[in-house]
Amino acid sequence: MSVRPNILFIVADDLNAWIGPLGRHPQVQTPNIDRLAARSVVFERAYCPAPYCNASRMSVFTGLRPSTSGIYQNEPFFGQAGRAPTYFEQLRSAGYHLFGAGKVFHGYFDYRQAGAGRTDAPWIDMHAHDSLWDRFVHNTPEPMPPGRPLNRMFDFDRFDTVDPWNHHFDWGVLPDGREADMPDRLSVNAALDFLAAPPAGQPFFCAVGLYKPHLPWYAPKRFFDLYPLDSVVLPVVNEHDLDDVPPMARMWARTPDDHAAVLAAGQWREAVQGYLAAISYCDAEIGRLLDGLDASPAGRDTIIALWGDNGFHLGEKLHWRKFVLWEEATRVPLILSRPAGDAPGRVEAPVSLLDLFPTLCDLAGAPGIPGADGISLRPLMDGEATAPRPVLTTWQEGNHSLRHGSWRYTRYADATEELYDQAADPLEWTNLAASPAHAADLQALRTLLTGLV
Incomplete structure (x- = not known):
């Protein structure tokens, strides 16, 4: 390939499968993701390598599973x-100009400092690695609304008594006057400036890391107005859902016991409204990127990749946040758009985010990384028949969940197990691991998992 395509690479933090093209929430409004999907290949069942920001991202960026790299949470990598x-290094060595902005590698906003001092939340880089990029634009402080916490679940006037888990467990309207200060707005502004004048004679890789819909769910009022509170649809929950799961899964689900706290505060509907509003805010920023790319001289020669780094629970299986191995924490958006003229489509087979960069390299005619755990999804994008492939998600060492066909099989470090048939039980309410009728299925999945880890 004499001239390689450019790549616009968009990652959204904690964006689960509640987007329009996946239909996982009946009310979500994502018109810009919808229009991207209309010209793209949508992977209906994409899964993260780990339900945690850093572990998932480092797996994607290296093509290595956590069990291969040893990056299960925040373990050092670059040293x-x-x-x-x-x-990133592979693409740069292949002649790509690398630009990045926002949360690409892992970092965090310091909500402890923001809560204790009633200030905006400063950004803390954990893995900046400016040397990987030709130019990188870092996050600015995140604006905090006055009167936090807006959900009134905690007492920030006695901030030392607030559990660190809850320094950012909040949702509500951000004053419109602060929208221009939101880090995602500024990251997109920087990317739009780049796209308006891309480097001449060199393909580019433009990465934009959007922080929303990560907690706290603060967004301008117009995004909350999309979801009138009295009509917000809540997830369907089984109050006995944890009765048949192993002790480790039960402990993870209730550490902290967010669901009980949200119910006691009468904030479930408000929280779901906040998450939906944050998704729609994220979608608006994605729309700005798409408009900028379409207006750019590179618009017709650019691959677009949109993905979320991990899923998120909002009460399903009596759990909130990520940090578990069930469907809502592990299923993510993955949308790939080839340069103008390629046909859109949908892929139903389970795939892994590990496959993202091998696919991008394949589409771009760039060298991949030998020995990586991921594979190119290009045959699936082209509609070719391929053999079903198991997809693995890992949370902490020794705990693995396999998605294969309609099955989810999970084995914990203490050898306890879960088994769900998603064709019959999409909400994962009935653990079949002890069912004699499924002993052969269980053994086949055990064998598959053993071959991967």
Whole structure:
């Protein structure tokens, strides 16, 4: 390939499968993701390598599972002797100009400092690695609304008594006057400036890391207005859902016991409204990126990749946040748009985010990383028949969940297990691991998992 396509790479933090093209919430409004999907291949069942920001992202960026790389949470990577290469380095060595903005590598806003001092939340880089990029624009402080917490679930006047889990467990309207200060707005502004004048004679890789819909769910009022509170649809929950899961899964689900706290405060509907509003805010920023790319001289020669780094629970299985191995925490958006003229489509087979960069390299005619755990999804994008492939998600060492066909099989470090048939039980309410009728299915999945880890 004499001239390689550009790549616009958009990652949204904690964006679960509640987007229009996936139909996982009946009210969500994502018109810009919808219009991207209309010209793209939508992977209906994409799964993260780990239900945690850093572990998932480092797996994507290296093509290595956590069990291969040893990155299960925040373990060091770049200081390791003989570390694996990243796909950023591969693309740069292949002649790509690398621009990035926002949360691409892992970092966080310091909500402890923001809550204790009643200030905006400063950004803390954990893995900046400016040397990987030709130019990188870092996050600015996140604006905080006055009177926090807006959900009144905690007492920030006695901030030392607030559990660190709850420093950002909040939702509500951000004053419109602060929208221009939102880090995602500024990251997109920087990317739009880049797209308006891309480097001449060189393909580019433009990465934009959007922080929303990560907690706290603060967004301008117009996004909350999309979801009138009295009509917000809540997830369907079984109050006995944890009765048949192993002790480790039960402990993860209730550490902290967010669901009980949200119910006691009467804030479930408000929280779901907040998450939906944050998704629609994220969608609006994605729309600005799409408009900027379409107006750019590179508009017709650019691959677009949109993905979320991990899923998120809002009460399903009596759990909130991520940090578990069930469907809502592991299922993510993955949408790939080839340059103008390629046909859109949908892929129903389970796939892994590990496959994202091998696919991008394949589409771009760029070298991949030998020995990576991911594979190219290009055959699926082209509609070719391929053999079903198990997809693995890992949370902390020794805990793995396999999605294969309609099955989810999970084995914990203590050898306890879960088994769900999603064709019959899409909400994962009935653990079949002890069912004699499914002993053969269980054994086949055990064998598959053993072959991967």
